[in-house]
Amino acid sequence: MTSNPHPALEVPARSIPVPRSVSAEAQAVLSAGSQAPTPYPALDDHDAWRTMIDTQDEFVLSMLGPIAGAINADVEELKVDGVTVYVITPESFAPNDPRVYLDIHGGGLIMGGGAVCKAMTLAGASRIGPRKIWAVDYRMPPTHPYPAALDDCVTAYRALLHDHRPEHIAVGGGSAGGNLAASLMLRLRDSGLPLPAALVLNTPELDLTESGDSFQTNLGVDTVLTTSLMPANLLYANGHDLSDPYLSPLFADFTNGFPPTIISAGTRDLFLSNAVRMHWNLLAAGIEAELFVQEAAPHGGFFGFAPEDDALAREIRAFLDRHWTDA
Numbered sequence: 001m002t003s004n005p006h007p008a009l010e011v012p013a014r015s016i017p018v019p020r021s022v023s024a025e026a027q028a029v030l031s032a033g034s035q036a037p038t039p040y041p042a043l044d045d046h047d048a049w050r051t052m053i054d055t056q057d058e059f060v061l062s063m064l065g066p067i068a069g070a071i072n073a074d075v076e077e078l079k080v081d082g083v084t085v086y087v088i089t090p091e092s093f094a095p096n097d098p099r100v101y102l103d104i105h106g107g108g109l110i111m112g113g114g115a116v117c118k119a120m121t122l123a124g125a126s127r128i129g130p131r132k133i134w135a136v137d138y139r140m141p142p143t144h145p146y147p148a149a150l151d152d153c154v155t156a157y158r159a160l161l162h163d164h165r166p167e168h169i170a171v172g173g174g175s176a177g178g179n180l181a182a183s184l185m186l187r188l189r190d191s192g193l194p195l196p197a198a199l200v201l202n203t204p205e206l207d208l209t210e211s212g213d214s215f216q217t218n219l220g221v222d223t224v225l226t227t228s229l230m231p232a233n234l235l236y237a238n239g240h241d242l243s244d245p246y247l248s249p250l251f252a253d254f255t256n257g258f259p260p261t262i263i264s265a266g267t268r269d270l271f272l273s274n275a276v277r278m279h280w281n282l283l284a285a286g287i288e289a290e291l292f293v294q295e296a297a298p299h300g301g302f303f304g305f306a307p308e309d310d311a312l313a314r315e316i317r318a319f320l321d322r323h324w325t326d327a
Helices: 024-031 046-069 115-123 148-163 176-190 230-237 272-284 307-323
Strands: 073-080 083-090 100-104 132-137 169-174 198-202 261-266 289-294
Touching: 024 307, 046 115, 073 115, 073 148, 083 115, 083 148, 100 148, 100 176, 115 132, 132 148, 148 169, 148 176, 169 176, 169 307, 176 198, 198 307, 261 272, 261 307, 272 289, 289 307
Parallel strands: 100 132, 100 169, 169 198, 198 261, 261 289
Antiparallel strands: 073 083, 083 132
């Protein structure tokens, strides 16, 4: 008799209560529950993908638009070698401050462009403090699959190097933006370009093969990511090997260099394994790395509605301040 090479643990159906270990605001977010997942179209039905992406972008913009509109900041749209970049300058920005943050938006590698990119960056600007932000509106599938998005991020970073020393630059991204931010570090390193002062990876999508434990244990528990993202991963990869480090930076060799990195996730985050494994991989390679795990948080945290998000923002700002050079 042949044994099962991948035995499974049978878990009985159960109800998981909202924990009392988090703030009342976080409990309210969790109590709202999750929406039914939107079915993915067939990989070759690009029109259906575009319709789905437009619908999701409209929904996100309806939530983030009012928050972004309340942020006091100047927003300038630039074209950098064909790549759209939103330059966001907070009202409290000190004109002589040379530091700049390159922000790479999330959206499952297929969503979040245009007005959504701008709104997401504005809504999350407080995590960085009163610093200038470059938000990359990178190209995406189905029209522009891999490596278009990563190429655009490289282009934006190269443009920053024209006017900024690398020690004045920090890079970060959330979810799919975390994938691109980490992949960008590998491309810069392998191209002989200087690395930035620090890297911020918020609930990052670092493993497109979805091999980590939390892709199973938190499926159905995460109220934000309610299903596998594999169809979107395949659309983005466009036939390339999902385990390639430029697609899944979790599998990279970090011994050849990587910037100091702070990583965040939540105990209910579908991507928790990505964060934990990346942290261990960086430490094993001798890279300075910090891991901040929010109690009970789903993917993306509590959307700025809970004090737990303020605590994470303080940790990120403190980490950046320790590594950013302002002279």
